[in-house]
Amino acid sequence: MSSVAAIDYAHEHHARFLEELKALLRIPSVSTLPEHKPDMERAASWLAARLADLGIEAETISGNGHPLVYGEWLHATGAPTILIYGHYDVQPTDPVELWETPPFQPTVRNGNIYARGASDDKGQTMTFLYAAESLLQAEGKLPLNLKFLLEGEEECGSGHLKEYIAGNGERLRADVVQIADSHMFAPGVPTLETGLRGVVYTEVHAVGAAHDLHSGLYGGVAPNPLNALGHIIAELKDIYGHVTIPGFYQDVRMPDEGILHSWRDLPFDAETFRAQEVGSSELVGEPEFTPLERIWARPTLDVHGIVGGFTGHGAKTVIPGQAAAKISMRIVPNQRADQIFELFHNRVLDLAPPGVRLEVQLLHGDDPVLVPVDSAYVQIACQTLQQTFGGSVVLGRSGGSIPVVGVFKELLGLNSILMGWGLPDDNLHAPNEKFMLDNFYNGIDATIRFWKEVGRLGRPAGRME
Amino acid sequence: MSSVAAIDYAHEHHARFLEELKALLRIPSVSTLPEHKPDMERAASWLAARLADLGIEAETISGNGHPLVYGEWLHATGAPTILIYGHYDVQPTDPVELWETPPFQPTVRNGNIYARGASDDKGQTMTFLYAAESLLQAEGKLPLNLKFLLEGEEECGSGHLKEYIAGNGERLRADVVQIADSHMFAPGVPTLETGLRGVVYTEVHAVGAAHDLHSGLYGGVAPNPLNALGHIIAELKDIYGHVTIPGFYQDVRMPDEGILHSWRDLPFDAETFRAQEVGSSELVGEPEFTPLERIWARPTLDVHGIVGGFTGHGAKTVIPGQAAAKISMRIVPNQRADQIFELFHNRVLDLAPPGVRLEVQLLHGDDPVLVPVDSAYVQIACQTLQQTFGGSVVLGRSGGSIPVVGVFKELLGLNSILMGWGLPDDNLHAPNEKFMLDNFYNGIDATIRFWKEVGRLGRPAGRME
Numbered sequence: 027m028s029s030v031a032a033i034d035y036a037h038e039h040h041a042r043f044l045e046e047l048k049a050l051l052r053i054p055s056v057s058t059l060p061e062h063k064p065d066m067e068r069a070a071s072w073l074a075a076r077l078a079d080l081g082i083e084a085e086t087i088s089g090n091g092h093p094l095v096y097g098e099w100l101h102a103t104g105a106p107t108i109l110i111y112g113h114y115d116v117q118p119t120d121p122v123e124l125w126e127t128p129p130f131q132p133t134v135r136n137g138n139i140y141a142r143g144a145s146d147d148k149g150q151t152m153t154f155l156y157a158a159e160s161l162l163q164a165e166g167k168l169p170l171n172l173k174f175l176l177e178g179e180e181e182c183g184s185g186h187l188k189e190y191i192a193g194n195g196e197r198l199r200a201d202v203v204q205i206a207d208s209h210m211f212a213p214g215v216p217t218l219e220t221g222l223r224g225v226v227y228t229e230v231h232a233v234g235a236a237h238d239l240h241s242g243l244y245g246g247v248a249p250n251p252l253n254a255l256g257h258i259i260a261e262l263k264d265i266y267g268h269v270t271i272p273g274f275y276q277d278v279r280m281p282d283e284g285i286l287h288s289w290r291d292l293p294f295d296a297e298t299f300r301a302q303e304v305g306s307s308e309l310v311g312e313p314e315f316t317p318l319e320r321i322w323a324r325p326t327l328d329v330h331g332i333v334g335g336f337t338g339h340g341a342k343t344v345i346p347g348q349a350a351a352k353i354s355m356r357i358v359p360n361q362r363a364d365q366i367f368e369l370f371h372n373r374v375l376d377l378a379p380p381g382v383r384l385e386v387q388l389l390h391g392d393d394p395v396l397v398p399v400d401s402a403y404v405q406i407a408c409q410t411l412q413q414t415f416g417g418s419v420v421l422g423r424s425g426g427s428i429p430v431v432g433v434f435k436e437l438l439g440l441n442s443i444l445m446g447w448g449l450p451d452d453n454l455h456a457p458n459e460k461f462m463l464d465n466f467y468n469g470i471d472a473t474i475r476f477w478k479e480v481g482r483l484g485r486p487a488g489r490m491e
Numbered sequence: 492m493s494s495v496a497a498i499d500y501a502h503e504h505h506a507r508f509l510e511e512l513k514a515l516l517r518i519p520s521v522s523t524l525p526e527h528k529p530d531m532e533r534a535a536s537w538l539a540a541r542l543a544d545l546g547i548e549a550e551t552i553s554g555n556g557h558p559l560v561y562g563e564w565l566h567a568t569g570a571p572t573i574l575i576y577g578h579y580d581v582q583p584t585d586p587v588e589l590w591e592t593p594p595f596q597p598t599v600r601n602g603n604i605y606a607r608g609a610s611d612d613k614g615q616t617m618t619f620l621y622a623a624e625s626l627l628q629a630e631g632k633l634p635l636n637l638k639f640l641l642e643g644e645e646e647c648g649s650g651h652l653k654e655y656i657a658g659n660g661e662r663l664r665a666d667v668v669q670i671a672d673s674h675m676f677a678p679g680v681p682t683l684e685t686g687l688r689g690v691v692y693t694e695v696h697a698v699g700a701a702h703d704l705h706s707g708l709y710g711g712v713a714p715n716p717l718n719a720l721g722h723i724i725a726e727l728k729d730i731y732g733h734v735t736i737p738g739f740y741q742d743v744r745m746p747d748e749g750i751l752h753s754w755r756d757l758p759f760d761a762e763t764f765r766a767q768e769v770g771s772s773e774l775v776g777e778p779e780f781t782p783l784e785r786i787w788a789r790p791t792l793d794v795h796g797i798v799g800g801f802t803g804h805g806a807k808t809v810i811p812g813q814a815a816a817k818i819s820m821r822i823v824p825n826q827r828a829d830q831i832f833e834l835f836h837n838r839v840l841d842l843a844p845p846g847v848r849l850e851v852q853l854l855h856g857d858d859p860v861l862v863p864v865d866s867a868y869v870q871i872a873c874q875t876l877q878q879t880f881g882g883s884v885v886l887g888r889s890g891g892s893i894p895v896v897g898v899f900k901e902l903l904g905l906n907s908i909l910m911g912w913g914l915p916d917d918n919l920h921a922p923n924e925k926f927m928l929d930n931f932y933n934g935i936d937a938t939i940r941f942w943k944e945v946g947r948l949g950r951p952a953g954r955m956e
Contacts, residue, residue, distance in 0.1 A: 041557055223707060227806045235768020241793045242688060242891025245821045246732065246785035247774045252794035256724025265844035267711065305701025305812075309712045310846040320711035328706045329717035332810055336798035336817060341692045341854045343819060344795055347770075352801060354808060356710045379730035381775040389806045424705025 031164040032474045033242060042469055043156050044139070046076070047466070050148050051132040051141040057092055057115035057182045066092040066178050069114045073155075073176055080159050082221065090299050091186035096197075099158070100171045103482045106489075107171035109200035109440065111430060112151030112207065113180035116143035117455045124457035137463050143462035145452040150206035151176060153447060153466065157473035169481025173200055179208075184430055191437045202326070202403050202490040203434045204476075206469060208446030209421045212293055213462065216411035216472075218404065219444035221281075221322065221423035222431060224394035226366050227354040230258065230374055231385040234347060241343040249381030251349035252335055258377045258384075259351065262370075267311035267320070269355070271373045274325070277360045281323055285399075285421060289318050292420060300425030303450075308405045322423035323367075327355045352389075356425060363391030395431045397441060402483060403490045407443050410475035441490045445472065496629040497939045501621060505932055508602070508621050512539070512931070515579070515613050516597040516606040519579030520812075522557055522580035523647045531643050532558040534579045538597030538620075538641055545624050547639065556651035557643030561662075564623070566635045570946045571954075572636035574665035574905065576895060578645035581608035582920045589922035601852065602603065602928050609926035610917040615671040616641060618912060618931065619692070622938035634946025638665055645672075649895055656902050660827045667868050667955040668899045669941075671934060673911030677758055681876035683869065684795075684909035686746075686787065686888035687896060689859035691831050692819040695723065695839055696850040699812060706808040714846030716814035717800055723842045723849075724816065728792045732776035732785070734820070736838045739790070746788055750864075750886060754783050757885060768915075787888035790831075792820045796927045821890060860896045862906060867948060868955045872908050875940035877935050906955045910937065 028034055032282070036043075038410035055069040056062045070086045070093040077084035077097040086099035092115060100107070119129040119142050121344040132141035139149065154174070162170050175198065177187040191198060210217040230426050234249035263269050280286070296317045300309050305397045311320040334349025371386045378384045397404060399421060434440045447469035453459045493499055501508075520534040521527040535551045535558040542549035542562040547750040549562035557580065565572070584594040584607050596607035604614065619639070626633050640663065642652040656663060675682040699714035728734050745751070761782045765774050776785040785791070799814025801807035822831050836851045843849045862869060864886060873884045899905045912934035918924045 116848060132738025225707065225808070227808070234771050239769065240891060241795065241819060242690065242821060243889070244769060244786070245793050245890060246789055246791040247782045248769050249773075249775045250772050250793050252797065253728060253792075254730075255725060256721045256794060257730055259718060260725030263718060265719075302714050304704065304709060306699050306714050307848060308714075308846045310714045310844075311711045323708070324711055326711040327718075328710050328715050328808075328810055329721060329800070330706065330807060331800035331802040331811075332717065332797040333802045335794070337796040337798045337802075341817065341819070342795060343690070343692070343793075345793055346796075352806065354706060354806070356707060371666045379775075381771045381773045417581045424708070425710060426705060458938045 028426055030478070031473060032160040033471050036160040036467070036470050036474065037166040038466070043152070043470070044463070045153050047149060048132040050152065051143055052130055054130045055115050055143070055178065056118050057179055066115065070095050070178060073114055076155055077174060080155065082158065082172070084174070089186050089189065089326050094178070094186060094190055095174065095176040097174035098172065098285060099168055102168055102481060104484055105170040106201040106483055107173060107199070108477070109173045109175060109203045110154050110478065111200060111203055111205045112154065112176045113147045113178065114151065114176055115178040115181050116146070116148070117181050121457060126458055134463070139458040139463060140460045142459050144459050145448040146454045146459065147180065147207045149461035149466055150447050150469065153206055153469035153473055155295070156470045157477065160470065160474055161477065162419070169478045173198060184433070187430065188433055191433060195323060198438055200440060203440045203442040205428070205430065205431070205442050205444050208424060208444050209448030209450055209452065210446065210465070211422055213449060214415060215293065215417060215420055216415040217420040217422050217446070218407050218411065219400050219424055219446065220421045221359065222395040222398040222427055223325070223356040223358055223425050224361065224363050224392045225354055225356055225427045226363050226370065226391045227386045227389040228367065229350050229352050229389055230255065230348045231387065232348065233383045234381060236343065237347045239345045239347070240459065241345045244345060245271045248345050248384065249379070250345050251382055252332070252346060254379050254382040255349055255351045257334060257379055258374055259329055259353070261377050262353070262373070266313060267326065269325065269327045271369050273369050274366070277362070278325060278358055279360045289322070290316065292318070294318055297353060320332050322424035323358055325355060325357045325361060327353065329353050331485070338451065357394050359394050359396040361394060363393050367391055390428045392429045395435065397444065398490070401441070401490045403443055403480065406479040407445055407476055410472050411445065412481060413475055414472040445476070446449060495939065495943070497625040498936050499627040500629040501932070501935045501939065508617070509534055509928070512604070512614060512617050513597040515617065516608055517593045517595055520580050520608070520643065521583050522585060522644055525567060531580065535560050535643060538579055541620055542639060543581055545620065545627055547623065547637070549639070552655065554651050554654070559643070559651060559655055560639065560641040562639035563589070563637065564633055565848070567633055567636045567946060569659060569949055570635040571948055572638060572664070572668040573942070573945065574638045574640060574663060574668045575619050576668055576670045577619065577641045578612045578643065579616065579641055580643040580646050581611070581613070582646050586922065591923055599928070603922055603925040604928060605925045607924050609924050610913040611919045612645065612672045612925065614926035614931055615912050615934065618671055618934035618938055621935045622942065626936065626942065634943045638663060645895070649806065649898070652895065653898055656898060660903060663903055665905060668905045668907040670893070670896070670907050670909050671911050672893065673889060673909050674913030674915055674917065675930070676887055676913065679880060680758065680882060680885055681880040682885040682887050682911070683872050683876065684889050685858040685862040685864050685886045687822065687892055688790070688821040688823055688890050689826070689828055689857045689897070690819055690821055690892045691828050691835065691856045692854040693832065693835060693853045694815050694817050694854055695720065696815045696852065696875050697813065699846060700810065702812045704810045704812070706810045709810060713810050714844070719844050719847040720797060720814055720816045722816070722844055723839055724794055726842050727818070727838070730779060732791065734790065734792045736834050738834050739831070742827070742830070743790060743823055744825045753782065753835065753886065754787070755781065757783070759813045760785055786890035788823055790819065790820060790826060794818050822859050824859050824861040826859060828858050857892045857894045857897050860900065861898045862909065863955070866906070866955045868908055868945065871944040872910055872941055875937050875944060877945055878940055879937040908940070
């Protein structure tokens with residue numbers, strides 16, 4: 027027995043929570059595949075019905091894309107309001123032959139539940155519903171106001187969600203956003219994500235001759251867009267990992283020494299990480315920073331693909347008329363996507379070799395995110411994580427982007443609390459995705475504790491700044 | 492009436508020659524498409540039968556690939572022997588919708604015959620047969636010995652031919668090879684190709700991580716093979732067209748000043764060439780050489796394609812585990828393919844950035860060819876070209892390779908006379924391939940004159956050195 031009735035309730039209902047999660051995981055809600063459109067609607071209706079069962083007013087909202095699920099419980103007068111975000115869509119299952127058990131037949135093995143979406147993000151999303159159920163059943167009410175916004179297009183660009191947020195600022199008014207779509211640093215190491223890198227994804231188009239040419243008959247006089255792109259790529263980043271675009275690092279603000287120090291104490295072994303996760307002969311990148319600093323707090327630049335010419339088997343002596351390179355930059359506080367794109371764009375144009383015309387296109391840009399760690403919400407999150415998992419809480423970051431965090435900030439002015447229950451080896455987007463049952467259950471407990479403490483804040487402690 | 496009976500005969504039979512050429516052009520002998528295998532056999536039999544009709548002993552030789560046609564007339568005791576090379580296979584016709592008349596329905600328009608293979612190489616090959624017919628009919632014999640070796644795999648690597656040449660050195664013994672598979676510098680400008688660039692075609696494989704990685708979660712520490720290839724490409728050639736591989740130019744022997752001078756007098760307008768053939772904003776390459784020198788007498792390096800990562804529409808944030816670049820060098824006398832590959836290979840390995848393992852593969856290499864211009868055969872060729880076309884003869888070169896020329900040199904020790912009757916705008920390998928009828932008929936005349944003069948050389952003036 028804990029000292030919290032809602033947590034006792036949750037513990038008594040683990041078996042049912044697991045069975046219900048399995049039911050959701052059986053719905054193959056793959057948002058990118060048109061044949062799963064009915065499954066998307068089924069998953070959305072299932073979630074709306076579950077919310078309604080709990081006594082949370084809920085609806086599915088259809089639009090151009092897959093439905094949104096919206097729910098609200100707003101009876102905690104004077105208490106803060108949290109906007110919960112999650113997603114019920116999942117990645118495709120290819121290569122399906124590598125799954126040990128079928129992706130939509132959830133199976134428990136070794137304390138994990140295996141299924142597509144187990145960790146990303148159905149399992150994590152359901153912790154919110156079970157925390158709410160436990161509080162409502164054990165205490166008759168929630169200690170704070172909740173708004174649920176669950177989408178079905180996270181794996182395909184969140185187009186519908188962004189549109190809905192932009193048009194429903196009043197309805198979505200809240201003090202803070204809470205998201206469980208990330209992972210803990212390691213099993214038993216509770217983690218609060220306090221920063222996300224942004225991204226600036228570009229395509230550089232190079233045009234030389236009016237059409238493809240034979241390299242024997244024209245080699246030596248015809249401009250070659252592929253050679254041009256090689257030249258440009260080499261001039262954007264040195265082989266030691268430094269981006270060489272003038273002004274690129276100008277606005278980079280490194281974390282305080284205290285935070286950097288705490289990262290050095292984390293149970294992170296670079297050699298194990300190299301061997302088990304990356305599998306390269308060495309870890310590369312700016313030698314003056316540690317690997318974690320390079321991923322969490324340093325910007326970088328990567329080429330993702332080069333289009334053009336001949337890429338089949340064997341030899342073809344073509345000088346392509348055109349070629350293009352997909353190049354992205356990961357950016358960190360306080361870099362801004364629009365400014366970095368401008369610097370990139372200008373530098374690339376400056377690098378144009380003779381005879382080659384360049385165009386630089388921005389495919390998408392997301393600003394980096396920094397959670398204000400001195401906020402009361404962060405302090406409460408740390409406290410409840412520690413109560414639930416023991417040990418000290420990692421104020422970590424992620425090298426990746428969660429674009430919706432930037433959308434909430436930009437359109438609603440809201441910061442996000444990123445407490446996630448996944449693990450680095452959960453096989454997101456890969457075969458044999460799993461979710462650790464202990465994390466599922468502890469995630470519910472931690473959420474209950476978090477909400478109870480936040481409820482005590484009262485308004486106008488209010489909005490997280 | 493000319494002063495040569497065989498030429499008079501040829502002129503009287505132009506109409507029939509054209510009808511016969513059309514019959515050969517109607518056979519869709521596309522060597523790379525398996526469904527045309529019966530057409531390949533039909534074309535080979537047609538040629539063997541035509542040779543036999545003339546009184547030339549001929550056979551088709553079947554093996555692993557498409558048949559060879561071999562024929563010989565060896566009754567000119569004491570006279571030199573020419574080994575004639577040609578090919579009866581043609582390129583595919585895609586995109587077929589761009590043809591004004593169907594590719595295998597030969598059509599005469601504006602003094603040209605339009606059909607796939609008209610210029611490359613059926614029309615040019617047939618000039619040899621009609622020159623032989625004219626001499627045999629008008630004079631009862633040939634002035635020299637001829638061996639015909641016509642292949643059906645020129646457009647797909649000449650595998651069968653090389654094997655046959657390697658195994659039949661005695662049968663193929665000759666003094667010189669003659670090939671009509673090239674083009675005149677311009678209409679009315681007779682041209683002897685006196686040099687061909689060689690080629691060294693490579694693939695550079697770069698391996699970083701053990702598998703593809705997400706650029707958010709690993710960008711900054713994972714080696715990126717595409718960035719690595721960009722760096723390597725940039726370090727192999729500067730943007731002004733100079734190859735920067737140490738030692739690369741060491742063996743380059745530029746043509747004599749007299750030859751370079753003659754090139755400067757050619758009716759070549761760089762601006763027209765840029766606008767009409769290349770279509771780029773400028774011609775690029777080593778500024779200290781003229782465009783013709785860059786193509787004919789200078790080595791160069793081009794990237795043909797880069798494999799790996801994501802090249803579809805839109806954005807995918809992948810750091811590929813592996814990537815590869817197809818890179819070739821055109822080489823000139825006295826560079827050698829094996830030595831240049833060695834220099835390239837060593838340089839690329841030296842350029843490996845941290846964390847990236849490189850492998851360099853040679854896909855194929857052909858040495859450059861230089862025709863000994865002081866040979867009596869060249870002098871006769873020039874003389875007969877001038878008699879036939881008027882004007883002065885261009886001792887030009889080609890930036891491309893004709894690999895079989897190197898094969899004849901390597902396996903049989905034979906030099907080649909490269910008198911061709913095509914034109915630069917004949918649309919080889921493209922829709923609306925054509926062959927100018929005047930060149931077809933003049934090619935026959937020039938060949939008759941050439942053979943008569945060569946016949947007078949007698950052996951042991953013999954082998955062209």
